[in-house]
Amino acid sequence: MSARVVIGADSVPAFPRHVKLHFNKQREQWVILAPERLLVPDETSIEILRMCDGAASVESIVGKLVEKYNAPHEVIMKDVTLMLQDLADKGFLVA
Amino acid sequence: MTTMTKTKPASPAEVQAPLAVLAELSHRCPLQCPYCSNPVNLERASNEIDTQTWCRVIDEAAAMGVHQIHFSGGEPTVRKDLEELVKHASDTGLYTNLITSAVLLDQKRVEKLADMGLNHVQISFQDSEAANADRIGNFKGGHKKKIEVSGYVRQAGLPLTVNAVMHRQNLHHLEDVIDMSVELDAERLEVAQVQYYGWALKNRAAFMPTYEQLSWATEVVEKARERLKGVLVIDYVVPDYYARRPKVCVGGWGRRFLNVNPAGLVLPCHAAESIPSLKFDSVKDHSLAWIWENSEAFLKFRGTHWMPEPCRSCDRREIDWGGCRCQAFALTGDEFATDPACELSPHHEEIFGLAAAEAEHEPPPFIYRKIR
Numbered sequence: 438m439s440a441r442v443v444i445g446a447d448s449v450p451a452f453p454r455h456v457k458l459h460f461n462k463q464r465e466q467w468v469i470l471a472p473e474r475l476l477v478p479d480e481t482s483i484e485i486l487r488m489c490d491g492a493a494s495v496e497s498i499v500g501k502l503v504e505k506y507n508a509p510h511e512v513i514m515k516d517v518t519l520m521l522q523d524l525a526d527k528g529f530l531v532a
Numbered sequence: 533m534t535t536m537t538k539t540k541p542a543s544p545a546e547v548q549a550p551l552a553v554l555a556e557l558s559h560r561c562p563l564q565c566p567y568c569s570n571p572v573n574l575e576r577a578s579n580e581i582d583t584q585t586w587c588r589v590i591d592e593a594a595a596m597g598v599h600q601i602h603f604s605g606g607e608p609t610v611r612k613d614l615e616e617l618v619k620h621a622s623d624t625g626l627y628t629n630l631i632t633s634a635v636l637l638d639q640k641r642v643e644k645l646a647d648m649g650l651n652h653v654q655i656s657f658q659d660s661e662a663a664n665a666d667r668i669g670n671f672k673g674g675h676k677k678k679i680e681v682s683g684y685v686r687q688a689g690l691p692l693t694v695n696a697v698m699h700r701q702n703l704h705h706l707e708d709v710i711d712m713s714v715e716l717d718a719e720r721l722e723v724a725q726v727q728y729y730g731w732a733l734k735n736r737a738a739f740m741p742t743y744e745q746l747s748w749a750t751e752v753v754e755k756a757r758e759r760l761k762g763v764l765v766i767d768y769v770v771p772d773y774y775a776r777r778p779k780v781c782v783g784g785w786g787r788r789f790l791n792v793n794p795a796g797l798v799l800p801c802h803a804a805e806s807i808p809s810l811k812f813d814s815v816k817d818h819s820l821a822w823i824w825e826n827s828e829a830f831l832k833f834r835g836t837h838w839m840p841e842p843c844r845s846c847d848r849r850e851i852d853w854g855g856c857r858c859q860a861f862a863l864t865g866d867e868f869a870t871d872p873a874c875e876l877s878p879h880h881e882e883i884f885g886l887a888a889a890e891a892e893h894e895p896p897p898f899i900y901r902k903i904r
Contacts (some may be wrong), residue, residue: 441762455652455691455719457627462551470627472598472652472693472720475551519815528719528765532629 448532451491561607564668564900567732593822594624622649634681646688660708699739737890778855778871786834794813
C-alpha cells in the first residue's frame with residue numbers, strides 16, 4: 438500500500454504510468470489522459486505540467502516561473518503547490 | 533481543481549469528435565455474469581470483424597481526434613490479435629485500456645501486452661469472497677485467477693483498475709472490496725452498481741439493493757475516499773433507480789462516445805441494440821467519421837430536437853441530455869419517453885416502487901448470460 442503523496446518544494450513531480458500528458462494533433466489541444474478521465478488543462482497549468490518530467494523539483498519549476506513572469510516567489514509557490522497537490526490527490530501525479 | 537475543467541462544455545449545435553471509443557472485440561466470454569452489459573442477443577464468433585478492419589477503425593478514430601480506446605467485449609483476450617490491435621492503437625497515440633475478466637490471461641501475455649504499449653488494465657471482480665464471486669460469474673476458480681493476474685499486471689508495471697460490480701448479493705462486502713483493491717496495489721477502484729438493461733433487467737429482482745443498503749454503501753465509499761486520498765481513486769456509479777433525476781448517459785447520445793460491436797456495427801452506447809427501431813451502420817460499409825456524422829442511430833437522439841415535454845423545456849435538457857434512451861424503452865416501451873429515472877416521468881413512482889419492493893423479497897435464481 439502506498440501513502441498519500443504530499444507536494445512540497447523538494448518534491449519531484451511526475452505522471453504515474455497510467456496518466457499521460459498528451460498533445461492531440463487533430464484537436465491541437467493538450468490533454469491529461471487517464472482511465473475514464475480526460476482533463477483539459479488551461480495554458481498556465483499546461484506550462485507547469487510540461488515541466489513535471491520526473492527530474493525537476495517543485496522549487497526549480499517555481500524558480501523558472503518566477504523568472505519568466507517576474508512574480509513573487511511565495512505567490513507562485515503557493516499556486517503551483519496547490520495545483521499539483523490537487524492533481525496528486527486525484528491520482529494524476531506522483532512525486 | 534479551479535484551473536481545469538473535466539471536459540470543455542460542448543455547444544449543442546456543433547458535433548464534436550468523440551472522446552473515446554469502446555471496441556468490443558468479441559461477445560465470447562468464459563464468464564456468465566447475469567448483469568452483463570452486452571445485448572441479450574450476442575454476436576457469434578463467425579460474425580466478428582477481422583484484424584485488418586479493426587486496424588482501419590483504429591486509424592480512423594485517431595484521425596478524428598479520439599483520445600482513448602477501450603478494448604472490451606465480452607472478453608477481449610479471446611481474440612488472438614489483441615496484442616496487434618493494442619500495438620496499432622498505441623502507435624497512433626491513442627490511450628489504450630484493456631477491460632478484461634482476466635481469467636484467460638497468463639504472465640507471458642500480460643508482459644507482451646505491456647510491451648505493445650498498453651496503458652492501463654481494468655479487471656472485473658464479482659466479489660471479494662471467492663465462492664460468491666465464482667457463483668456470480670458462474671466460473672469456478674475465476675476469482676483466484678483474477679487475483680493472480682492482478683499481480684502480473686503490477687509486475688509488468690501496468691496500472692490497474694479494479695472494477696467491482698456491486699448489488700444486493702455482494703454489497704455487504706464493499707469494505708472488503710476496497711481493502712482488496714488496496715492490497716492488489718490498484719490505482720483505481722470502480723464501484724459500479726448494476727445498471728438495469730439487457731441481462732441485468734432480466735435479473736433485476738436478484739440484484740436490486742434496498743435504499744438502506746445503498747445509503748450505507750455511499751457512506752462507506754465517502755469515508756474510504758477520505759481515508760485513501762492519494763492512494764486509491766474510487767469511482768462510484770449509483771443506480772439511478774433511487775435518483776430523482778436521470779444520469780447523463782455516455783456523456784449525451786452521440787456527443788462523446790461511440791461503440792463498435794464485434795460485428796462492426798457502430799452504436800451510440802453499448803446497450804443501443806436493445807432499441808428495435810434504431811438502424812445501425814457498419815464499419816464495413818462506411819468510415820467511422822461518416823457514421824458519427826450521418827448514421828441515423830446517432831442523429832435520432834443527438835441533441836434536444838427529439839425530446840417530448842417535459843424534457844424539451846426542462847432547464848436540465850443540456851445537462852442530462854434526456855438521460856438513458858435504452859432505459860426509457862426497456863421500462864416504458866417508448867424510446868422517446870422521459871427516462872423513468874426522472875421524477876417528472878409519469879412512470880417514475882410505479883416502476884421504482886416495484887423495484888424497491890423486489891429488493892425487499894428473497895432474490896430469485898440467476899438467469900446466466902449465454903450465447904444462444
